[in-house]
Amino acid sequence: QVQVVESGGDLVQAGGSLRLSCTASGLTFGDYAMGWVRQAPGKGLEWVSSIYSDGSNTYYADSVKGRFTISRDNAKNTVYLQMNSLKSEDTALYYCATDRRPPLMTMGWVPPNYYGMDYWGKGTLVTISS
Numbered sequence: 001q002v003q004v005v006e007s008g009g010d011l012v013q014a015g016g017s018l019r020l021s022c023t024a025s026g027l028t029f030g031d032y033a034m035g036w037v038r039q040a041p042g043k044g045l046e047w048v049s050s051i052y053s054d055g056s057n058t059y060y061a062d063s064v065k066g067r068f069t070i071s072r073d074n075a076k077n078t079v080y081l082q083m084n085s086l087k088s089e090d091t092a093l094y095y096c097a098t099d100r101r102p103p104l105m106t107m108g109w110v111p112p113n114y115y116g117m118d119y120w121g122k123g124t125l126v127t128i129s130s
Contacts, residue, residue, distance in 0.1 A: 032098045
């Protein structure tokens, strides 16, 4: 049974930093690209970032580019999202999921839906106070 568990969410001040972690089990982690998606209060899902299975390629939404960094440690079955220069608009529930879409991102296209993100965690809440 595949399990995906996010952690690290917290209440931080604007301008601060936070690192989210996501651990997956029940699968061969190194075979899966991973992604982060967030949902702000009262809004829909927004893709944030994705990373290839070997960490060789990373992709970011324009809204977080230059502020967020995705990375992974396959020996620990964990993917991270380092978030710096946080803004109030980053307040959201952050989900981690396996992601089959990065090959499309390599071609310059981010799918507008989440088909291909198969295994999801329950999310970790990030709240930014201004």
